[in-house]
Amino acid sequence: MGGFIGRSDELEVLERLYSTPGHSACAIYGRRRIGKTTLIDHFCQGKPHVLMEISGGTRAASMDGIRRDISRFTGKDIGELKDPRDLTDALGTIDAKEKAVVVLDEFPRLVDLFEETPGVFQRYIDLELRKQNIMLVICGSSIKAMSEELDDSSRPLFGRFNPRLKLEPMPYIDARGFHGTMSEEDRIRMYCIGSGVPMYHEIMDRPTVRENISEVLLGNGGLRDEAENALSKELPSWKVCRSVLTAIADGATTVSEIAGVVGISYPSCQKHLNDLTISNFVETYLPWGQEKPVMYRISDGIQLFYYGVRRGRDSAFPLGSPGKAYETLLPLIETFYGRRFEDVCKQYLRGTANVESIGSWVGRVPRMRFGKVERNDSGKPVLEDVDVDIVARIREGRRVLTAFGECKFTSSRCGVEVLDELIRRSRSASDSDNRRYYIFSRSGFMPELIERARSGIEDVVLVGMDDFTRWADGESGTDH
Numbered sequence: 001m002g003g004f005i006g007r008s009d010e011l012e013v014l015e016r017l018y019s020t021p022g023h024s025a026c027a028i029y030g031r032r033r034i035g036k037t038t039l040i041d042h043f044c045q046g047k048p049h050v051l052m053e054i055s056g057g058t059r060a061a062s063m064d065g066i067r068r069d070i071s072r073f074t075g076k077d078i079g080e081l082k083d084p085r086d087l088t089d090a091l092g093t094i095d096a097k098e099k100a101v102v103v104l105d106e107f108p109r110l111v112d113l114f115e116e117t118p119g120v121f122q123r124y125i126d127l128e129l130r131k132q133n134i135m136l137v138i139c140g141s142s143i144k145a146m147s148e149e150l151d152d153s154s155r156p157l158f159g160r161f162n163p164r165l166k167l168e169p170m171p172y173i174d175a176r177g178f179h180g181t182m183s184e185e186d187r188i189r190m191y192c193i194g195s196g197v198p199m200y201h202e203i204m205d206r207p208t209v210r211e212n213i214s215e216v217l218l219g220n221g222g223l224r225d226e227a228e229n230a231l232s233k234e235l236p237s238w239k240v241c242r243s244v245l246t247a248i249a250d251g252a253t254t255v256s257e258i259a260g261v262v263g264i265s266y267p268s269c270q271k272h273l274n275d276l277t278i279s280n281f282v283e284t285y286l287p288w289g290q291e292k293p294v295m296y297r298i299s300d301g302i303q304l305f306y307y308g309v310r311r312g313r314d315s316a317f318p319l320g321s322p323g324k325a326y327e328t329l330l331p332l333i334e335t336f337y338g339r340r341f342e343d344v345c346k347q348y349l350r351g352t353a354n355v356e357s358i359g360s361w362v363g364r365v366p367r368m369r370f371g372k373v374e375r376n377d378s379g380k381p382v383l384e385d386v387d388v389d390i391v392a393r394i395r396e397g398r399r400v401l402t403a404f405g406e407c408k409f410t411s412s413r414c415g416v417e418v419l420d421e422l423i424r425r426s427r428s429a430s431d432s433d434n435r436r437y438y439i440f441s442r443s444g445f446m447p448e449l450i451e452r453a454r455s456g457i458e459d460v461v462l463v464g465m466d467d468f469t470r471w472a473d474g475e476s477g478t479d480h
Contacts, residue, residue: 004042005198006174007035010165014043017163018099023129025136025160027107029146030167031279032233033199036139039167040103049073049101050094054109062113063087070094084110084117088124096133107138108145118149122156142234143278169196169280172344173351173472178202182209184465184472185442188409192340193217195301200226210326213333217305219322227306234279237272240264241281244272245298248282249307253295288361288391288429301340308336334410341409342389345440348463348471349392349405356400358392361429368424388422388429390438401459402432407440414439415446419453419460438463 010028017024028036040051050073052066063081070090071077078090094100104110111117129136138161140146149157150164169175175194176187178201189209194200203222204212215221231238231245240262247261259269273296276282283299286292298304309332317325326333346358366373366381374382390405404426408414422437436459439445445453445462453460 004038005177006170007039007042007167010039010167011043013163013165018043018047018101018135023132023134023136025125025129025138025162027138027140027146027150027161027164028167029140029143029164031143031197032141032230033197034167034169035198036141036167037105038198040105040137040139044101044103047101048096048098049103051103051105053105054107054113059083059113062110073100084114084120088120088128091124091134091136092128092132094132094134099133099135101135101137103137103139105139106141108140108142108149111145111149118156122160125157125160144275147278170198171196172347175201176472179204181207184469188341188344188442188468189337191301191344192337193301193305195299195340197300197302200302214322214326218310218317218325218329223302226302230300230302231281234281235275237275240268241272241276244269244276245281245303245307246311248296248298249304249311253297254293255296256293258296285359287363288359288388299343304340305336308339309333338407338409341440341442342407344468345405345407345438345463346390346392348440348468349390349403349438351471353392353403354395356393356395358390361388361391361425362386363428365425365428386425386428388425391426391429394436399434401434401436402426402430403436403438404429405438405440409442411443413444413446414441414449414462416449416452419449419458423458435459436461 014026017026028040030036044051050069052069055062055065063083063086066087067078067081067090074094078093081087081090091102094102114120125136143166149155150161152158172188172191175191175196175198178194178198179187179190182190186209190201190204190212193213194204200223204216206212206215206221212221216223218224228238228242231241235241243262244258247258250261252258252261255266255270255273258273259266262269264272273282277284277296281298281300281303282296284294284296286294298307309329313329317328342360349355349358363386364383365386367384368374376382388404389407390403392403392405394401394403404422406414406418406422408418418439419437422439426435426437438461439449440463442465444464450462452458453462
């Protein structure tokens with residue numbers, strides 16, 4: 001896959017900053033493999049620039065690498081650099097007639113090597129940078145470290161770097177571009193796994209879903225150990241975080257539940273969950289209509305694939321037989337797609353309607369049996385735990401309606417029973433009078449459901465793969 005994909009909003013911000021006369025300073029940060037370097041390389045094309053990556057080795061090795069980078073850019077040997085003060089002195093000698101982009105990649109490593117770095121750069125920005133025609137960019141993969149340096153008002157660099165761009169995973173309409181030769185449903189499968197993390201999508205470059213899972217995730221193709229590697233690189237307390245993810249994958253959702261399963265205190269569990277959330281491994285949510293407690297679920301596809309599909313099963317599948325592993329695990333993989341498909345459906349709804357709020361609903365409703373409410377020996381209704389995949393508040397002019405969505409990534413076409421069940425559950429989820437029902441289906445719809453949607457008896461929208469394609473391609477509307 002060639003060419004630059006996505007990040008149009010971030011590029012627009014950077015270009016606007018670069019075109020502003022005089023000096024400027026900004027920060028770009030985000031988890032590993034999120035595309036920081038690719039974005040910077042693309043932005044710097046055609047502009048005078050120097051990219052300095054902090055190696056994270058010894059002080060001498062790191063400073064020597066920076067010396068070579070600056071010397072190469074200026075065309076003259078700037079001499080030995082021993083510390084950050086020497087570095088900022090060297091930056092102060094850059095005399096750029098055309099605005100130059102100066103990038104310090106992995107800035108937190110420089111802070112680790114030299115604790116005086118933030119104070120030295122504060123003085124450089126306040127006293128020297130303002131005299132130069134330079135756009136200074138600092139980058140970092142440690143979201144926590146970058147946030148501490150830039151957002152803490154007691155730290156020297158507070159307020160010095162604006163804007164601060166935190167790169168998030170790409171939305172589906174951008175990430176699907178990495179898999180341009182695939183069908184729409186296979187692109188969705190790849191997004192379920194890669195979650196919009198550019199490097200994951202680039203590594204999964206095989207022509208079929210089966211090959212990508214067999215070779216890349218289950219074989220030696222590059223992402224087999226990524227779930228643990230990503231945790232260990234991002235989070236110092238990754239072993240405890242691994243236990244937290246295990247608890248979430250096994251059904252614990254609140255801080256209290258997770259802390260109890262892992263065997264740690266509530267405050268400690270909250271800290272680890274905050275770290276996992278800021279690194280985009282998990283996300284918080286509140287069931288529709290509830291204010292507490294905040295709940296947690298795994299949002300990163302690689303982590304969810306490991307904990308939901310592979311965990312505890314690797315020993316049965318040697319590296320030499322990934323194809324057999326794929327066939328054996330396929331039922332679990334299909335369930336995994338179903339859990340992740342909801343995210344794509346929510347993105348579709350946000351992209352095609354004026355959504356004011358969106359979430360899901362979980363609750364207890366009477367169990368139905370042969371079309372009637374099932375009752376126990378005492379005559380009371382038997383209750384069951386159910387959910388509604390999507391509940392959203394949508395505004396259309398002065399009209400506000402509540403949308404209820406069912407997301408089906410199965411091999412069977414959806415029939416009227418899917419709509420009837422969605423209507424039944426929606427009555428418990430909300431008492432709204434203005435209702436719309438969305439059914440998202442990978443495999444399409446039975447004729448009787450299509451006819452009922454067209455009848456206008458209920459406000460029903462059927463969304464199939466062709467509709468996802470039109471939306472992602474910038475078109476609008478549905479067939480049904």
